[in-house]
Amino acid sequence: MAARAVVLGASGFAGAELLRLLESHPSIDVVAAAAATRVGAPLSGSFPTLKSLDGMTFVSVPEALATPADLVFSSLPHNASMSLFEGDEAFKIVDLGGDHRLRDPAVYEQWFGEAHAHPEALEGWVYGMTEFNRAGIAGADRVANPGCYPAAALLALLPLVREGVIDPAGIHIDAKSGVSGAGRAGGEGFEYTSVNENLSAYRVTGHKHIAEIEQELSGAAGTEVRVSFVPHLAPMTRGLLASCVGHASGSGKDPASVLSEAYRGEPFVRVLEAGALPHTKRLTGTNSAEVAVRSDERTGKVLAFAAIDNLGKGAAGQAIQNANLMLGIPESAGLEVYPCRP
Secondary structure, three states: OOOEEEEEEEOOOOHHHHHHHHOOOOOOOEEEEEEEEHHEEEEEHHHHOOHOOOOOOOOOOHHHHHOOOEEEEEOOOOOOOOOOOOOOOOOOEEEEEOOOOOHHHHHHHHHHHHOOOOHHHHHHHEEHHHHHHHHHOOOOOOOOOOOHHHHHHHHHHHHHOOOOOOOEEEEEEEEOOOOHHOOOOOOOOOHHHHHHHHHOEOOOOOOHHHHHHHHHHHHHHHHOOEEEEEEEEEOOOOEEEEEEEEEEOOOOOHHHHHHHHHOOOOOOEOOOOOOOOOOOHHHHHOOOOOEEEEOOOOOOEEEEEEEEOHHHHHHHHHHHHHHHHOOOOOOOOOOOOOOOOO
């Protein structure tokens, strides 16, 4: 019997991508979809091609959570989900927001500007970067899905930091994302007239994803890691490219070999051959990632790259990959899709 899933924030970009991917999932059925601004409206009006949703209407978050279910995908804005879950739920949860990614409540308050409503609950959440925490996710009832920028940065950097190829001090991350990464309510500066034919940096010293990246890299390095991170808004709908630079540690290990070994057998991470670099367009609509690494002998730097679809591996695809593990079904179920071309 298929698992019953509820999607909170179903009218947002990540929520809509969840519904699209779950439409063809062989083992998960959507039984409720919540959208506070569209309660009572038919889902077919927003998603006319998703036939499994015919006859369903958007409901409120409380109504959705009252629906008998095995799994909840929470794709709500930051600070919206931390008070919804008490820890004794009968269903499994994948939170696509930022409320449960940081393990230290003091770090959460520093970066989010307010105290966490339930700091005692943070230790019950497992960080959901599948390639680095597969066993923990498979045994978890509550998983915090990575942010889109951290997903790409960690795919590029974490194996190299873990194996001591890159010096953990002085890492710089330059990342560019499509405008859907800001969500449907992105606000001023994300509308068409501002984004079209334009490229801009934003939140260059205080982006919330810095804490998440540093948390995971520090765990891999076994020492405190501090990164500089400059995100950019690119004039495209979806896609994300992270270009990461660090000092070579002098370990003697070949960065390309380390990356290839780290992702050997991974279903959704493609390590590119020498001479090739990641492209976002090849990943549109998928849960796949492309990674590559170069050694710059002239400067003593290691250059690591990762491309993903910010709504796929950076959000909904990653969430479904995690849910599959949590439910004990094949990890790639519902995610074996071809990229949208052109």
